[in-house]
Amino acid sequence: MQQHLEAEVLVAGAGPVGLTLAMTLASRGVKVLVVEPRARLEPPSVKCNHVSARSMEIFRRLGVAAAVRQAGLPPDYPHDIAYRVSATGKELTRIHIPCRRERYTDTEGPDGNWPTAEPPHRINQIFLEPILFRAAEACAGVTLLNEHRLAGFRQDANGVEASIEGLDGEPRLTVACRYLVGCDGARSGVRHAIGARLQGDAVVQRVQSTYIRAPGLRERFAHAPAWATFSLNPVRCGNMYAIDGKERWLIHNYLRDDEPDFDSVDRDACIRAILGVGPEFAYETISHEDWYGRRLVATHLRDRRAFICGDAAHLWVPYAGYGMNAGIADAENLGWLLAARLQGWGGPGVLDGYEAERLPITEQVSHFAMNHAHAMAQQRGSVPPNIDDDDAAGAAARAELGARAYALNVQQYACAGLNFGYFYAESALIAYDGEAAPAYTMGSFEPSTVPGCRTPYFVLADGRPLYDAMGTGYTVLRFDSGIDLAPLLAAARAVGMPLQVLDADRQDPRAAVYRHRLLISRPDQHVAWRGDALPADVQGLVDRLRGAWAAA
Structure with missing residues (x-):
């Protein structure tokens, strides 16, 4: 039954x-x-x-x-991204990312000063x-x-x-x-x-990926360990992620265009070339994790x-x-x-807001990812043959490739734009006012109160991060306590829409971006509306924000 x-x-x-x-x-x-x-x-x-x-x-x-x-790599294990000739070889450059222990205190470097109470975490x-x-x-x-x-x-x-x-x-x-x-x-x-249906580009790249246990690998590093270590050499380019910071590693071997499938190359030989170790080095294969890089987005x-x-x-x-x-x-x-x-x-x-908001952003991010994949593939194909030579020309080649690797990849590993710059441009749940949002890019972003953008982060005068002071519903940020919000609160209360008022200040320099005296932030911290006074049709604003204008 x-x-x-x-x-x-x-x-x-x-x-x-x-x-x-x-x-x-x-x-x-x-x-x-x-x-x-x-x-x-x-x-x-x-x-x-x-x-x-x-x-x-x-x-x-x-x-x-x-x-x-508190989970993941050991507290002091570097979250850096290193670029080397091989994992155990000469280092070309390094993108500094604070370790877990110093995540809130190390504000130097491209990833050290995020406009949020919760910066990224490598886990x-x-x-x-x-x-x-x-x-x-x-x-x-x-x-x-x-x-x-x-x-x-x-x-x-x-x-x-x-x-x-x-x-x-x-x-x-x-x-x-x-x-x-x-x-x-x-x-x-x-x-x-x-x-x-999924539509787009079915295969952008093929990656022969292997999860290994290698307790003796760390002691072979010529430089400080890193969360991600890219190997750029003429024999085999790849990437190694530290899983536990001790003995477990995930090795990505990027297959070339003339290597059509995961079995078209010798897995062990490629791993050794990426690591820079000989046949005497012992490791254990935990699992094969091969994958296709795609760019596919659902039709709806x-x-x-x-x-x-x-x-x-x-x-x-x-x-x-x-x-x-x-x-x-x-x-x-x-x-x-x-x-x-x-x-x-x-x-x-x-x-209706879900598809109207998420589908366009999904499509745009998919192109960011694909374009970056193509750029990295071009960089892997341009490694000079003397990259490991111990002479002046070799050193110059490493410096030049390291500079290019840093410039290309810092935007994906310190991707403030990708995190904070996306905006919802065509949502019926947002009251737009005609001002265009800043451009959406991977690496950088411009905080903005344009409706549809992420509600700009700052710290209140009492020390609370802005988002901690918001509720789970809508929040009216009021920068002028003399403005009477009773009509708006009454309209929201009448339909059960959760709405709270937060009297804000501009003591934090990051709050200077708030040019208007009022702003309504949604439950997901995107700007729903802004103005210097309540609109004449308060009920119309509330109905727009809660999707009540559509026919049942």
Whole structure:
């Protein structure tokens, strides 16, 4: 006999994206069921190594940032990116990234002074995911069902009925829910079910990737260790990530255009060339993690009550860590929109904001990643043959290549633009005023209060970071306490829209960007509206922000 379960939202997939979505919904009082084929706390792959600043800001709001920050590499292990002839050979250049112990105090270098209370963190997914899983498991309103998968679903105007099956032959479960979200990865069944297709560039690069254990590798380094170490030499170019800072490493071997598949080159010989070690050096292969770099974006992210997030919605070369991190941003965006609709204050059009906002940004970031992949491939193909020579010409070649490597790659590893510069340009949930947002680039950004941009960060006079002083709903930043906000508060209260007032100041120089006396920041810290006085039609503004203008 089939067992029947109920939830407001069913999430397929308990990776970092699905778990973030579940916690985001639960933090707003929504009941969530998460189904995941893997066993409880079964380790994920080692594919993701970086949590962006925007993701860390989300984790801070969810109460897990401190736990994430304390995990991963040892506290004093350098988070630098080193460029060398080989991992154990001569160093060409180094991008300085503060280690975990000095993340809040080391403000020098390109990655040391982020406009946020939560700068990025280098941590592999094998350490990150268990932290998120346990945090989600502890959330009131979240049920995690491991060793089960979504077998299918049907939907109508009132809800979704999903079929869940156990992997051990258990009878199928039927789940009645209001909405369903597929965070079920690159081979997403939900994406297929809603008729979405991935389109773009199927193969940008091929990477023969190997997870190894090599306890004796660190002692062979001629220079200080690094979180990421790129090897640039005429024989074989690749990259090595430190997983635990002791003995586990992930080696990426970038295949050339004339190397058509993962078995077309000698894996062991390539690893030794990347590491700069001979046949006497012993290491253990833990797993093969080969992957294709792609640039694929779904044609749509929603069909009525079913949505997709993360790798189900987009796949690209994971430069700057923006595969998983883009998915976490998807989850944050969709989470508060779903909660708004479920709680009744979000209007019939509020859920239209998800695709209207996330799909254009996803497309743009995919091009950033692909273009950077092509530029790096060109650089790998231009390594001079004398790069390792011990004469003046060799030293000059290393200096020249090191300068080019630094200039090209600092923008992806200190990617303030990618983190803080994206904006939502065509959303019906935002009250635009005609001013264009600053250009969106990977490496740098200009803080702006243009509606659709990230709410600029600063620290209040009492020492609180701005985002810590905001609630989980909308926040009116008032830079003139004499402005009467009663009409706006009354309009919001009448429809149940969460709205708080925060009297702000401009003592922090970073607050100078706020040119208007009033600004409304959304639950996801994007600017919804700004002005020097309330508009004549306050009710119209509230209805726009909550998506109440659309027909039911």
